[in-house]
Each structure stands twice: as structure tokens, then as C-alpha cells.
Amino acid sequence: MIYLSIIFGVAVVLLTFSFFVYPLCLVIIRAVFFKKRKDSKFDSLPKVMFVFPCCWEGQRIRAKIENTLLLDYPRDKMDVVAISDAASPETISILEEAEKKGGMRIIRNSIRSGKSAALAKALDQCDAEVFVVTDADALLEPSHLKKLVMPFSDSRVGAVTGTIRYENEAQSGISNNEGLYWKFEMVTRKAESLIGMLTGVVGAVYAIRPELFKITDPRLDADFLAPLLALEKKKIVLFLDHIVAKDYSPSSSEALFARRLRTISLGLLSLFKNSRFLNPFRFPMLSWELWSHKILRWLLPVFMLLIFVSNAFMINISVFWFILFCVQVLFYLMGIIGCIIAKFNKKAGILSSIWYFILSSYASMVAFVNVFTGRDFSVWGDTARR
Missing domain, CATH: 3.90.550.10 (Spore Coat Polysaccharide Biosynthesis Protein SpsA; Chain A)
Structure with a gap:
């Protein structure tokens, strides 16, 4: 079970890092290493x-x-x-x-x-x-x-x-x-x-x-x-x-999913x-940003799946893990309710937000399949625009 808890912990840490720790790190880097940029003006506006x-x-x-x-x-x-x-x-x-x-x-x-x-x-x-x-x-x-x-x-x-x-x-x-x-x-x-x-x-x-x-x-x-x-x-x-x-x-939701x-x-x-932009030896700061902001966000469905599955295997260990699993189930149920409400073109506050979060995560997972199978998305389909 120790391996399951490690998988759960790593997935939670990476997810939390991308959404919360990474922006905070940038603010600290700005305060420590960067001077405030002074605004300037054109003598004559450019073409x-x-x-x-x-x-x-x-x-x-x-x-x-x-x-x-x-x-x-x-x-x-x-x-x-x-x-x-x-x-x-x-x-x-x-x-x-x-x-x-x-x-x-x-x-x-x-x-x-x-x-x-x-x-x-x-x-x-x-x-x-x-x-x-x-x-x-x-x-x-x-x-x-x-x-x-x-x-x-x-x-x-x-x-x-x-x-x-x-x-x-x-x-x-x-x-x-x-x-x-x-x-x-x-x-x-x-x-x-x-x-x-x-x-x-x-x-x-x-x-x-x-x-x-x-x-x-x-x-x-x-x-x-x-x-x-x-x-x-x-x-x-x-x-x-x-x-x-x-x-x-x-x-x-269909049009939103197609666009995402x-x-x-x-x-x-x-x-x-x-991929040169992901090379930390050529672009140390930029590659760190891309891994933290882009790659980790795109891997969100993987982290969510690992968190859910590893937690499911640990629900009998203690009340703590059981409660965590119930919270996750509740989260996805709220997303489903948000989806149903969206079908009627209504707003539902946090339920709608959870649904969009799940929808975006699913889009990320399908996107990896599209890229590896060579599907061409350079031209918009009608559904994605409406």
C-alpha cells in the first residue's frame, strides 16, 4: 500500500504545483531577481x-x-x-x-x-x-x-x-x-x-x-x-x-469541448x-515555465485518474482515505449535474465550473490521442466555432 500512497501523493503534488505553487514561485522570482520595467512612449506611433x-x-x-x-x-x-x-x-x-x-x-x-x-x-x-x-x-x-x-x-x-x-x-x-x-x-x-x-x-x-x-x-x-x-x-x-x-x-458543451x-x-x-523549447540546457527558464504551466496542465487527466484509482484501492485502510474517496466521487457527481444543467443552457455556479474543469481534462486526454495518431486540426470544424 505504500506504493499506492506514493502514487497518490506525487499526483497531488504535481497537480497542486502547476495550479498554485508555480504562480507563487514566479511572483517570488520577480521580487528577488527582476527590476520593475519602466513604461516608455513612442515619439511617433509605429505602423x-x-x-x-x-x-x-x-x-x-x-x-x-x-x-x-x-x-x-x-x-x-x-x-x-x-x-x-x-x-x-x-x-x-x-x-x-x-x-x-x-x-x-x-x-x-x-x-x-x-x-x-x-x-x-x-x-x-x-x-x-x-x-x-x-x-x-x-x-x-x-x-x-x-x-x-x-x-x-x-x-x-x-x-x-x-x-x-x-x-x-x-x-x-x-x-x-x-x-x-x-x-x-x-x-x-x-x-x-x-x-x-x-x-x-x-x-x-x-x-x-x-x-x-x-x-x-x-x-x-x-x-x-x-x-x-x-x-x-x-x-x-x-x-x-x-x-x-x-x-x-x-x-x-459539445462546441466548447471541440474548441478546447x-x-x-x-x-x-x-x-x-x-521540442527545443523544452530543453533546460538551452532554455532554462522557458523550459521550466513550459513544463510547469503547459505540460503539467495537459497531464491533468492522468493525475486525476491516478489520484482516483490509487485512492479507491486504499479506502479500507482508514477513515481518512475513505473520506477522501467520497469527496472525489462527490466532485464528479457535481460535475455530472453541472453537465445536465448546461444542457438546458442554465448557469449553476460551482457545478458548472466543475463540469468545465472535467470537460477540459477530458479534452486534454483526447488531445494526446489525436497528436499521436496524426489527426489534423489546422482547420477549424464548424462545431468548434459555434
Whole structure:
């Protein structure tokens, strides 16, 4: 039984480390080894290429165009580009109408090839100092583009990202689940940003110096690799939570699972194909961050399974182990209830949050299978977007 208790203990320690100890370690490292970065300003704002890939957005793309053209940024320094990734006829019609009015242009991909390929095509035409990426559904406040670009006045800064807020929470029991999970993720990202080594950007809104952003394989996740490529060149990567992209949440558990599955699968594949970042001899700090934040989080279902199974074999040893097992069973039952409530598009507080936690863990497990079996997630499926 000693081996079972060791398995249980190691799994609990690793899970706890990733979610609680790791962010605390970053805060301590920041306080001991890093000086506070001084804010700087441009004498003249840099030219930016502002891109948003689109496919079947339909009427939503109209709101995106209107929102983009209202951004408070000099028009002569803003190259607005909609990248049509084999977009639907309705989407193309709206884009062409906007292009004729001026203020933006279209880059066309006749064959759907995914976001990374679309961004690579835009980068080939980029002559700006800052490359800004947003999603076709993501809307920004007028002042947020300037705020996103301002840190680049420091030549050490390589990439900057904001956060995301879902606007349809009142209609969806799903969005609230992810919102609570995302708030916890924000704690980790803020901690990484304190030392200027953020390991993940928000795909809905980020900016990067184009010379750092080399997309060599469109099958990989460009959003995932963007901060790593900047960190590889010894640049600072920042998370600014006051820059908010407003987006729509998935309307069902199935859609949310599909999105999480795709995100994790692409992240796994991208990291494994660029495994140099996991080498502690080449990238001591970055590799530690990736193992602590990414790998351990992706291994969450393994830890949960080990904790549950090892505990199940020890319930007869003492009341302590029996109570722990009952707590775990209760946890999963609460998740099932949260799932049922989500089917009726209702919020259920902690029950919904537990369901999203379990759903994300299951997505991680399936993602490993996808990566090892070679499934291609470079192009979004319809379910993942709704």
C-alpha cells in the first residue's frame, strides 16, 4: 500500500504545483531577481498591420469591420487586412463592399488552409513595425489598439497580448464555466508577465514584431508559437489584462469541448514539433515555465485518474482515505449535474465550473490521442466555432 500512497501523493503534488505553487514561485522570482520595467512612449506611433482571418462569419464580419475602423489609431499608419480563408459568399460580399469604401483590403486564400497559413500569407506582405492579430468575432474598445502597441516603444518587447471576455454570458450556461476557469488562468499569465516571459497569448488579440514571427509549418498553431519565438530571441512578452477582446462563447458543451480539444491538440503538436523549447540546457527558464504551466496542465487527466484509482484501492485502510474517496466521487457527481444543467443552457455556479474543469481534462486526454495518431486540426470544424 505504500506504493499506492506514493502514487497518490506525487499526483497531488504535481497537480497542486502547476495550479498554485508555480504562480507563487514566479511572483517570488520577480521580487528577488527582476527590476520593475519602466513604461516608455513612442515619439511617433509605429505602423501596424491589423489582420483578422475569416471564413464563414456572415453578418458578424460587418460588426468587426465597423469596430476596426473606429479604433483610435492614425489611418496612415494602420494597414487593415481581412484574410479570406475560402470565406463564404456572404462573408466575401461584405468584405468586398467594405474594401470598395476604403480603409481596409482583402487577402484571398481560395482553399481553406487554417489560421496559421492565413497569417503566414499576411506576413509575406507585411511592411509594418508591429503585426496585430485578432479574431473575426473579437471586438475591441477604440483605445485598445494604442494600448496594445505602446509597450513596443521598448525595443526589448517582442510580443504583447490582452484578455478575452464573452459577451453572451446571459444566454449561455457554458460561458460562465469557462469564465471562472479563465480567471484562474489569468493569475498564472499575470505571474509570467511579471518577469516578461509569458508563454501563451490570447489568439483573439495579440501583437508581435513581424521579424520574430516565422511561420514555417501552417499545420502548427501560430498563436501558440508566437510568444515562444519572441522569447527565443530574448525578447519580453507581456500580458495586459486591461486590453479586452469581446467575443462570443460557444453555445453548448459539445462546441466548447471541440474548441478546447482543437486548442490543446494544436498546442501539443506545436510544442512537440518545437521540442527545443523544452530543453533546460538551452532554455532554462522557458523550459521550466513550459513544463510547469503547459505540460503539467495537459497531464491533468492522468493525475486525476491516478489520484482516483490509487485512492479507491486504499479506502479500507482508514477513515481518512475513505473520506477522501467520497469527496472525489462527490466532485464528479457535481460535475455530472453541472453537465445536465448546461444542457438546458442554465448557469449553476460551482457545478458548472466543475463540469468545465472535467470537460477540459477530458479534452486534454483526447488531445494526446489525436497528436499521436496524426489527426489534423489546422482547420477549424464548424462545431468548434459555434
